[in-house]
Amino acid sequence: MNENKLYIIKVGGNIIDDATKLSTFLSSFSALKGKKILVHGGGKLATKLAADLSIPQQMVDGRRITDAETLKVVTMVYAGLINKQVVASLNALNAPSIGLSGADGNCITAHKRVHPSIDFGFVGDVDSVNTNLILSLLHMDLNIIIAPITQDKTGQLLNTNADTIAQEIAKAMAQHIPVTLVYSFEKKGVLQDVNDENSAIPMINRALFDQLKKDKAIFAGMIPKLDNAFAALQAGVEKVIIGDATELSALIEGKTGTAIC
């Protein structure tokens, strides 16, 4: 924990949806020393707003098919409601923060996903991260709070996976400053037994990951997170940690959670 490190922390939708857990998380985020970027999702609130507006939602492999109306919903919920509530809460905790979507200052440029058989609609895959902008804002002693909405070069907004955004920012920033990437959510880490909250595996390397996958001893939803984690390490990120968002400082001190190495 020092001033010459960058922490990039993804916080999951289940924490955003729970006022008490979110408040605990934001308090420890605000107390963490060093330069910080927070990437948030917010899935359930978007699903609820879409339902209230009678906009049918379709999920494929856990990814939201984003038609034009759904894009408006996620832009409003992620870049509007959640982002500004988080920013205002952190400011009140004396942790001055600025909220950005990928469109702001051309922070994250993406392209509409091309898939051989599925039309994901307005879903974006990241092309580039504006590290100059991010460095300038961090230098102004601002925490950066990122909503998972990006843009392409024609001005089209795109819905983009928050885990991937955290990973892409981590990889790009690792060229400039030592980066620790934290995937924080409602679980204690990567669990050996998905029904036992106390079975977090303290450390996973590539060989163990391959073994766990082979033995089907790992929750399917965790596999893309771990793929992301290994890709980040390979691209120069110093440390990747997965664990409970309400235990942020213990996670970063290595007292809990799963370290990927």
Place this chain on the structure above:
Amino acid sequence: MNENKLYIIKVGGNIIDDATKLSTFLSSFSALKGKKILVHGGGKLATKLAADLSIPQQMVDGRRITDAETLKVVTMVYAGLINKQVVASLNALNAPSIGLSGADGNCITAHKRVHPSIDFGFVGDVDSVNTNLILSLLHMDLNIIIAPITQDKTGQLLNTNADTIAQEIAKAMAQHIPVTLVYSFEKKGVLQDVNDENSAIPMINRALFDQLKKDKAIFAGMIPKLDNAFAALQAGVEKVIIGDATELSALIEGKTGTAIC
């Protein structure tokens, strides 16, 4: 039109609601030389979303009573949907832009309105503008696009009148850089005859304003705008112009619209 001037341009809700007019406005905004801040409203879209969600809306003297649910709606529509669509469009026009609410970077701090008889709910009156943040971002050659949502010191978001925000930013920035403040909307300026689009009064000074008010020769909705304009001039703003958002460059060159002096 030069690099050492700041243009603060408020664009009205009727322009935001009209895709063709908005596109014309954004093209001329992007072409305008100099440092630029855009403050947008977006009233009708918020009203429509509130109706779609069956959230009853109450207006008093043209101001929206903002209960907790309505605050969510305006935060989503102003700081989410409209702000990010405008930012992405300007980026695509090669005018790199960053979108902020008043919460971002503690840009605009406000307090919940105190009124002897009406409870406006979560409506904010501006206390201070973070000119350091704004100067730093302008120095990074970014246009700043402001959504009319502010925050108080406790982390409470507040709905705030966009005209007032434009005026408060103009007054604060005028201490640092020469400021031209433009109120742009769907009319040609302050009209002598509200039914005649071509009756814009080219110039209004304090004496003429008082006379127009006395004669009731001025549209009631225009009076707060003009009060704002005179307050801005008194606080050091160089020029205030009121006119048609689709004729932005002609407005700034003084070829059309109403100049307040």
